[in-house]
Amino acid sequence: MAETRQTRRFGIDPRSGKLALGSFHIPMPRSRAGRIGIGSALMVGGTLGFLPVLGFWMLPLGFVVLSNDIPYVRRRRRRLVVWWARRRRSR
Numbered sequence: 001m002a003e004t005r006q007t008r009r010f011g012i013d014p015r016s017g018k019l020a021l022g023s024f025h026i027p028m029p030r031s032r033a034g035r036i037g038i039g040s041a042l043m044v045g046g047t048l049g050f051l052p053v054l055g056f057w058m059l060p061l062g063f064v065v066l067s068n069d070i071p072y073v074r075r076r077r078r079r080l081v082v083w084w085a086r087r088r089r090s091r
Contacts, residue, residue, distance in 0.1 A: 012068045019065065032069050039065035 011020060018025040029035055042062030049056035067077040 011064060021061075028065070035065055035069055039063075039069075 010022070012018070012028060013020050013025070016025070017028055017030060019028050029038065039062045042058045042065060045054045046056055046059030046062055048054045049058070063073060063077060067074040
């Protein structure tokens with residue numbers, strides 16, 4: 001029997017520990033300090049988005065990585081997700 005599994009399209013999968021971005025899965029460190037370091041580096045790199053290699057795409061990715069470990073960021077991300085869902089339903 002085939003197992004029906006709902007895949008996460010955006011966020012860190014708690015079972016595998018990988019960052020899911022649509023169909024892409026990026027392995028993340030298991031340590032909290034490593035994830036916070038990567039999230040912070042993405043945020044700093046995102047502020048330098050005017051440079052050729054770095055870009056503003058790094059800001060939301062940094063927020064997603066940080067929202068796994070920092071409750072304040074998690075609450076802000078959740079509010080944004082709820083607001084976005086309500087906005088899309090009202091159209």
